[in-house]
Amino acid sequence: MEAVAQEIADRLRATSFVKIVTHIDADGISGGAIASESLARAGIGHEVAFVKKLDEAALLDIKRQGPPLAWFVDLGAGMLHAFHGLDAVITDHHVPTEREIPKALRGDLLRLAESMDRVLMLNPHLEGEGSDVASGAGCAYAVAKALDPGNRDLAAIAVVGAVGDVQDQEFRRLAGYNRTILRDGIDAGVLEATTDIRLFGREPRPVHKLLQYASDPWIPRLSGNEEACIAFLLELGIDLKVEETWRSWSDLDRGEKGRVVSALVAHMLERGCGAREVERLVGEVYTLVKEPVGSPTRDAKEFSTLINACGRYDEADVAYRVCRGDREEYLAKALKLLRGHREYLVDSLDAIAEAGIRQLDAIQYFHTGDKIRDTVVGVAASLALHQTGATTDLPIFAFANAEDGIKVSARTTRDLVAKGLDLAAIMQAASKAVGGQGGGHHAAAGATIPPGSEERFLEIANRMVHAQLSSAVPSAETVRAPENL
Numbered sequence: 001m002e003a004v005a006q007e008i009a010d011r012l013r014a015t016s017f018v019k020i021v022t023h024i025d026a027d028g029i030s031g032g033a034i035a036s037e038s039l040a041r042a043g044i045g046h047e048v049a050f051v052k053k054l055d056e057a058a059l060l061d062i063k064r065q066g067p068p069l070a071w072f073v074d075l076g077a078g079m080l081h082a083f084h085g086l087d088a089v090i091t092d093h094h095v096p097t098e099r100e101i102p103k104a105l106r107g108d109l110l111r112l113a114e115s116m117d118r119v120l121m122l123n124p125h126l127e128g129e130g131s132d133v134a135s136g137a138g139c140a141y142a143v144a145k146a147l148d149p150g151n152r153d154l155a156a157i158a159v160v161g162a163v164g165d166v167q168d169q170e171f172r173r174l175a176g177y178n179r180t181i182l183r184d185g186i187d188a189g190v191l192e193a194t195t196d197i198r199l200f201g202r203e204p205r206p207v208h209k210l211l212q213y214a215s216d217p218w219i220p221r222l223s224g225n226e227e228a229c230i231a232f233l234l235e236l237g238i239d240l241k242v243e244e245t246w247r248s249w250s251d252l253d254r255g256e257k258g259r260v261v262s263a264l265v266a267h268m269l270e271r272g273c274g275a276r277e278v279e280r281l282v283g284e285v286y287t288l289v290k291e292p293v294g295s296p297t298r299d300a301k302e303f304s305t306l307i308n309a310c311g312r313y314d315e316a317d318v319a320y321r322v323c324r325g326d327r328e329e330y331l332a333k334a335l336k337l338l339r340g341h342r343e344y345l346v347d348s349l350d351a352i353a354e355a356g357i358r359q360l361d362a363i364q365y366f367h368t369g370d371k372i373r374d375t376v377v378g379v380a381a382s383l384a385l386h387q388t389g390a391t392t393d394l395p396i397f398a399f400a401n402a403e404d405g406i407k408v409s410a411r412t413t414r415d416l417v418a419k420g421l422d423l424a425a426i427m428q429a430a431s432k433a434v435g436g437q438g439g440g441h442h443a444a445a446g447a448t449i450p451p452g453s454e455e456r457f458l459e460i461a462n463r464m465v466h467a468q469l470s471s472a473v474p475s476a477e478t479v480r481a482p483e484n485l
């Protein structure tokens with residue numbers, strides 16, 4: 001990967017101007033920031049554009065603008081077949097499509113070779129690896145490091161991108177090229193990796209809130225129940241406050257932390273959670289050590305959530321500026337968007353309750369129309385799965401109106417995935433059958449389908465879920481949980 005990164009770096013150095021095109025999620029935004037920062041440091045003129053997705057129309061638009069060189073981050077691989085005519089470098093970790101040979105170039109090997117050479121891609125799939133060894137931000141980081149080894153401090157933002165894409169989730173630690181990035185960041189004095197509780201909100205939140213908002217793993221009786229969390233901790237003899245100030249997880253000493261984790265393990269096992277679920281309580285966590293204690297930019301997971309909260313509400317630029325180092329105006333704006341996101345989720349749960357969750361024999365679903373944004377409905381579906389009115393025994397399908405059709409998000413538990421459920425395959429096949437497009441992961445997948453095709457889509461999905469679970473060949477494949485909040 002670093003050899004390809006070097007080729008890309010040479011190409012960037014030789015150009016007069018670069019148009020960076022990146023995605024609006026945490027990986028895309030942090031990758032865009034790394035790309036931009038590395039070009040700025042090298043004195044290479046550039047601009048950054050954010051896109052929700054890279055389709056034919058978006059690509060055509062960029063071709064029309066005709067930048068001397070375009071740098072695609074966290075996207076591009078899925079459209080590789082349509083890149084002819086563009087001078088581009090791509091740092092992406094999605095599965096690449098086959099490049100097509102344009103009619104005009106068939107039979108003209110020389111011009112064909114020239115055209116092929118105009119596009120260079122760094123992608124773990126080309127090195128025989130999977131999507132999870134590096135994120136879009138990690139691939140952009142490889143190029144930044146090739147531009148200048150002094151750019152190793154950017155490893156911190158690259159790890160935020162990887163965690164934003166839940167690349168630490170399957171093994172509860174980063175793997176593959178991500179570990180090289182992590183090592184670079186540790187060597188550069190910007191990162192630290194420690195084993196700790198994996199629940200979200202170790203730094204700024206009162207410790208009982210950490211339990212209350214637990215979603216991976218979901219803790220029976222504690223998740224979503226503030227009073228029960230407070231009682232649980234008090235029973236263990238944990239002081240929740242020092243004078244008038246709430247203590248956060250990071251304020252607890254080692255002995256207290258050990259007591260809480262042991263009690264959580266016993267609590268979960270007693271309430272029927274499997275060992276695989278319980279194991280998820282603890283894993284590797286990543287700290288951006290140059291960031292102030294108590295700031296959400298200090299923990300990689302929280303930082304990525306902060307970025308996502310901006311991107312989901314059309315404010316990718318705010319998060320981008322925070323990734324580039326703004327800790328004043330734009331950090332304040334980002335924190336406000338994060339608070340807004342939390343409120344939006346509470347309202348979304350009300351909207352779901354109002355719309356009602358309906359059941360077919362193998363699935364449950366809701367349709368909230370315009371009430372929940374297409375960029376948030378997946379997170380809302382993950383939460384709804386554990387609310388009254390829903391059951392964790394069935395996967396949940398959520399519909400929302402979107403600009404380009406109906407957005408569908410599907411979520412399920414690790415338990416059902418272990419029993420053979422693969423939502424990615426279902427979303428892909430069922431959306432294709434009704435003229436849409438979809439995919440994703442076993443436990444969290446999405447699609448866009450034509451308006452009016454919801455019922456037909458549900459019928460197919462219901463049948464497929466039924467078939468997958470009754471054939472009961474347990475899946476040994478990658479198990480991925482829904483994204484954290």
Ligand code: C5P
Nearest residue numbers: 378409437438439440444445446447448
């Ligand atoms: O949008 P949502 O959060 O539901 O997406 C879950 C997963 O499904 C994501 O990993 C995304 O990449 C994938 N997805 C997809 N095709 C779509 C929408 C989502 O592959 N049209």
Ligand code: ZN
Nearest residue numbers: 027074136165
């Ligand atoms: Zn990504």
